Amino acid sequence: MELAQGIAILGKALGAGLCMGIGAIGPAIGEGNAVSHALEGMARQPEATSNLRTNMILGCAITETTGIYSLLIAFVIMFAL
Amino acid sequence: MNVEVTGPSILFSLPILGGIDVTQTLISSAVVTVLLCVSFVLLGKGLTKRPGGKQVLVEKGIGMLYDMTIQTMGEHNARWFPFICTLFLSSIFGSLIGMTGFLRSSTADLSTTLTWAVMVSVIIWYNNIKANGFLGWLKGFTEPVVVMTPMNLVSEVAQPVSMAFRHFGNVAGGGVITSILYTALSMLSAIILNAIASSGIAVSIVVMVLAVGLLVWNSRDKKTWRLIVGILFALLGVFGLLQALDIVSGVPVLALGIPAVLSLYFDIFSGFVQALVFTLLTMVYVAGSCPEPEEAAA
Numbered sequence: 130m131e132l133a134q135g136i137a138i139l140g141k142a143l144g145a146g147l148c149m150g151i152g153a154i155g156p157a158i159g160e161g162n163a164v165s166h167a168l169e170g171m172a173r174q175p176e177a178t179s180n181l182r183t184n185m186i187l188g189c190a191i192t193e194t195t196g197i198y199s200l201l202i203a204f205v206i207m208f209a210l
Numbered sequence: 211m212n213v214e215v216t217g218p219s220i221l222f223s224l225p226i227l228g229g230i231d232v233t234q235t236l237i238s239s240a241v242v243t244v245l246l247c248v249s250f251v252l253l254g255k256g257l258t259k260r261p262g263g264k265q266v267l268v269e270k271g272i273g274m275l276y277d278m279t280i281q282t283m284g285e286h287n288a289r290w291f292p293f294i295c296t297l298f299l300s301s302i303f304g305s306l307i308g309m310t311g312f313l314r315s316s317t318a319d320l321s322t323t324l325t326w327a328v329m330v331s332v333i334i335w336y337n338n339i340k341a342n343g344f345l346g347w348l349k350g351f352t353e354p355v356v357v358m359t360p361m362n363l364v365s366e367v368a369q370p371v372s373m374a375f376r377h378f379g380n381v382a383g384g385g386v387i388t389s390i391l392y393t394a395l396s397m398l399s400a401i402i403l404n405a406i407a408s409s410g411i412a413v414s415i416v417v418m419v420l421a422v423g424l425l426v427w428n429s430r431d432k433k434t435w436r437l438i439v440g441i442l443f444a445l446l447g448v449f450g451l452l453q454a455l456d457i458v459s460g461v462p463v464l465a466l467g468i469p470a471v472l473s474l475y476f477d478i479f480s481g482f483v484q485a486l487v488f489t490l491l492t493m494v495y496v497a498g499s500c501p502e503p504e505e506a507a508a
Contacts, residue, residue: 190487194372197379204386208215 141210145203152199159192213393215386218319238316242303282490283497290496297326298489305381305481309473317481318382320374323488327370330492337499373491380484384476391469396462399446403461406450414454418447 167185171178218234253268261269275298279291301317308315316322338347351362406414424440442464449461 186483187487187490190483191376191491193380194376197376197383200383201375201379204215204383208213 141207145207148199148206149203152196156193156196160189163188163192213390218314234314235316235319235322238307238313239304239322241313242300242307242316246299246303279493282493284502286502287497287500294489294493297492298485301485301488302482305485309477315381317377318385320378323374323377327374331370334495334499341501373488377484377488380480384480388469388472388476391472392465395465395468399462399464400460402446403450403453406446407453411451411454414447414450417443417450421447
């Protein structure tokens with residue numbers, strides 16, 4: 130049935146798009162904050178650069194988690210539903 | 211655009227204990243384990259007091275991991291080092307082994323990461339009970355205020371779930387994005403090659419002449435974009451000509467370089483960072499449940 134299939138694809142596309150689109154805002158803002166403070170620290174004290182860089186990467190990986198949750202749900206909606 | 215995203219496929223089924231399915235993940239994990247065991251046995255042979263080149267590298271690597279463990283967990287927790295090292299190396303090699311074409315990353319399966327996370331959780335609970343007693347552990351959920359108990363319970367369940375999903379999501383999501391990119395690039399190159407081939411042989415000859423012109427211009431006055439565009443036009447022209455002559459059709463030309471560069475981020479960097487984050491979180495949580503033994507004053 131073409132109409133029912135079309136509506137299903139519409140639902141999937143809208144769901145996945147909104148999910149990933151809105152879910153990408155939070156981690157980006159958070160990681161930008163983290164990197165900006167790390168850069169400020171590096172500018173203030175260049176000899177702590179490598180320490181700050183390692184901890185910044187670590188913090189960004191943990192902050193990225195909720196973005197990955199939205200990505201997973203978007204994949205489940207698109208490919209497994 | 212039809213992208214097939216599937217989980218690990220079941221290869222065959224062992225008929226013992228009611229049928230154990232052997233999946234691609236099991237085979238990858240087994241290969242990683244055997245590789246790590248064999249390589250460490252070989253690297254540990256013939257240790258000398260005046261180390262040769264290989265031993266220096268291995269000592270430096272193990273030393274870095276040991277320093278990180280001591281720094282995060284404290285001196286009294288040095289006995290956790292073999293476990294932490296195993297977890298870290300299994301994680302990073304499990305992610306990297308997906309870069310060979312025929313094995314699937316063992317961490318791209320929720321089973322692997324969820325197993326590790328539940329294992330770490332059980333270790334934390336066991337050490338908590340050993341340090342504080344069973345009632346002391348339960349009472350720890352009511353700190354700092356009794357009304358916080360449901361939130362403490364939820365966060366206790368959310369810790370391993372979040373660790374597992376973070377690792378799995380990064381590795382598997384990177385793989386799915388790469389496969390979507392491959393499909394999109396091969397569709398794009400099919401469109402371009404069809405356009406070139408159906409306009410006749412003359413168009414592909416023109417494209418090849420343009421490519422030769424660009425490459426000659428580049429050899430006089432080197433700029434990177436001329437080299438890249440020249441090679442691109444050459445490939446498109448050659449394959450357009452072959453398609454117009456009906457020798458081959460639908461060659462994914464544009465899928466040649468870009469996914470490799472992205473794989474540097476998605477496979478290597480992301481795999482390393484996720485292994486590091488998983489291991490660091492494990493260290494912090496386990497260290498939190500193994501407090502320092504108080505020295506009795508003499």
